[in-house]
Amino acid sequence: MNVKKYKVTGENKISLDDFDTEDTGGFSSSDDVKGMMKDNIVEIAKLQDRLYAEGKTGLLIIFQAMDAAGKDSAIKHAMSGINPQGVEVVSFKQPSTEELSHDYLWRASKVLPARGKIAIFNRSYYEDVLVVKVHKLYENMNLPSRCKGKNIIEKRYDQIRHFEDYLWENGIVTVKFFLHLSKETQLKRFLERIENKDKHWKFSDADVRERKYWDDYQEAYLSAIEATATKNCPWYIVPADKKWYTRAVISNVLLSVMKKIDPQYPVVTKEQEEALLESKKTLEELG
Numbered sequence: 001m002n003v004k005k006y007k008v009t010g011e012n013k014i015s016l017d018d019f020d021t022e023d024t025g026g027f028s029s030s031d032d033v034k035g036m037m038k039d040n041i042v043e044i045a046k047l048q049d050r051l052y053a054e055g056k057t058g059l060l061i062i063f064q065a066m067d068a069a070g071k072d073s074a075i076k077h078a079m080s081g082i083n084p085q086g087v088e089v090v091s092f093k094q095p096s097t098e099e100l101s102h103d104y105l106w107r108a109s110k111v112l113p114a115r116g117k118i119a120i121f122n123r124s125y126y127e128d129v130l131v132v133k134v135h136k137l138y139e140n141m142n143l144p145s146r147c148k149g150k151n152i153i154e155k156r157y158d159q160i161r162h163f164e165d166y167l168w169e170n171g172i173v174t175v176k177f178f179l180h181l182s183k184e185t186q187l188k189r190f191l192e193r194i195e196n197k198d199k200h201w202k203f204s205d206a207d208v209r210e211r212k213y214w215d216d217y218q219e220a221y222l223s224a225i226e227a228t229a230t231k232n233c234p235w236y237i238v239p240a241d242k243k244w245y246t247r248a249v250i251s252n253v254l255l256s257v258m259k260k261i262d263p264q265y266p267v268v269t270k271e272q273e274e275a276l277l278e279s280k281k282t283l284e285e286l287g
């Protein structure tokens, strides 16, 4: 599967219209990708084991999307096969009073992945240039007036780019997914949530309110992606109208990212080898 076409590294100007939300990469159904997904899960699990054992690189995986784009189920699938000891999933909701009393990167900094670990962010500090931009929430923030200028969002793009570059320079790899959904598919999924009792809990009237700002969000996503996509910390704009394809793309991207990290089991030194043999001898003697 060619995932390169979904990768954005900030070199060229992009338009979201150039990314087809209905794309299925030539596959016609989930059956076509089943085998590949299964193999990917096994490979990812092996690489995660090495990542953990090596304990050098942290992996930060960010999921952003409009409501009903399938973030939750994409995360559930991305997790399959991953050893729970080495991964943490964090959801970013409306900031609490405590969180609002800090800089916006504070709550994310606290949950960054340690070396050898993976952190999956369900939403992230990108909300601070998305919902905050669309609703101009910064106007009511308790900030010194010098920090509330018109260019606050542009400044945040720079801060986020620098933040992720800082992480990269310190051994933490950031990968960002934007699940790109059509407005029609969002409507279809909202109606399903209303009609299906088991899905009611997923629907909130806030979803309807936010849908009214669809175009503003699309614009905010595009600006944020363009401003923060880099060679080392790229964005992937993943077609989200077909959930099975969204998951297949994500699984391939994660595999390629982990292959690129290429974690290795620590090499056993001569002394460690001797100590192991010594332990073996003692164990055998003890019985």
Ligand code: AMP
Pocket: 092, 093, 094, 095, 123, 127, 128, 131, 132, 137
């Ligand atoms: P959900 O992911 O559907 O549970 O919704 C979480 C809600 O929290 C979304 O509407 C987000 O836009 C909102 N949210 C997350 N981060 C922020 C933030 N920094 N400022 C304001 N709202 C946020």
Ligand code: MG
Pocket: 067, 068, 202, 207
């Ligand atoms: Mg929601």
